[in-house]
Structures are given as C-alpha cells and as structure tokens.
Amino acid sequence: MPTGTVRSEERFEELVARLKDGGYRLTPQRVALLRILATEDGHPSASQLYDQLKVLFPTTSPATVYKTLNLLKDVDEVLELGFSDDDNRYDGTKPYPHPHLVCIRCRKIVDPDVDMADTLVRQVAEQSGYDIVSHRLDFFGLCPECRNRA
Ligand SMILES: [Zn+2]
Ligand SMILES: [Zn+2]
Numbered sequence: 001m002p003t004g005t006v007r008s009e010e011r012f013e014e015l016v017a018r019l020k021d022g023g024y025r026l027t028p029q030r031v032a033l034l035r036i037l038a039t040e041d042g043h044p045s046a047s048q049l050y051d052q053l054k055v056l057f058p059t060t061s062p063a064t065v066y067k068t069l070n071l072l073k074d075v076d077e078v079l080e081l082g083f084s085d086d087d088n089r090y091d092g093t094k095p096y097p098h099p100h101l102v103c104i105r106c107r108k109i110v111d112p113d114v115d116m117a118d119t120l121v122r123q124v125a126e127q128s129g130y131d132i133v134s135h136r137l138d139f140f141g142l143c144p145e146c147r148n149r150a
Helices: 002-021 028-039 046-056 062-074 117-128 144-149
Strands: 079-083 086-091 100-103 138-141
Touching (some): 002 028, 028 062, 046 086
Antiparallel strands (some): 079 086
C-alpha cells in the first residue's frame, strides 16, 4: 500500500537521523535492522529480527540486534513489550505507549485501530491526580485466523 510505504520510509529516515544525531555508528547491519524495524508492524521478537537480518547479513551476531535495540530504547525510539511467558516483542513503527491485541494461540500482536487510549489516560490522570508518564494496555484473545482454525 502506497501510504504505508511512505510512512515506513519516513520512519526509517527518522530512525537513521536519530542514531546519527546521537553520534552512534551506522553500520550496514544496523541500517538494515532500522529498515526492518521501520517496516515491520508485526511486533517481532529479537530472535525474529535476527532471523530477518541474517538473510541479508549471514555473519551478523544476535548481539548486533540486542545492542541496536538497547540504543533505540535509550532514545525512546522503540517500544518494548515484555511478557512473563514469552519473548519481549518490539514495535519500531510506534515508539510510544499504545494498545495491543495479543493472540493467545499464535502470539501474533497487532495494533487495534481504535482511538481511546488518550481519553483513558486523561481520565485516569484527572481522577487519580497522578502525572501519567506511560501506560500498558493489552487485549488478549484469539485472532480471526486462529478462530477459524478452532
Ligand atoms: Zn492467532
Ligand atoms: Zn504496537
């Protein structure tokens, strides 16, 4: 889809600029990983990112992926989703808190197309007096594909 392509191209350039401004080295492997992160909206784990990167750079080590993810976390350019029973997953397309839909069978994670998180955060802040700095909102269920297979 053209709009999606434009958005991921812009996001890729944003990520490159962010690391460049921070004075970080942009190796070809790192640039390729940024492109995967800017394009991939399926919330991959570090090992899934490594598998994708290995296709392009067979000699890449998992450390390249972990180091780059840590850099991006430091500059708030990737959202890390931790799970107690599964690998951490990463969203490089939207690095800010937003709701997620998690399939309990195939572990697919998508961003639901709803616009309620901001309202919810505002309400919680008003009612509690807290200065909200972050939030985590996950919905668990069976994705349409898994439902059809049930
Ligand atoms: Zn599923
Ligand atoms: Zn997401």
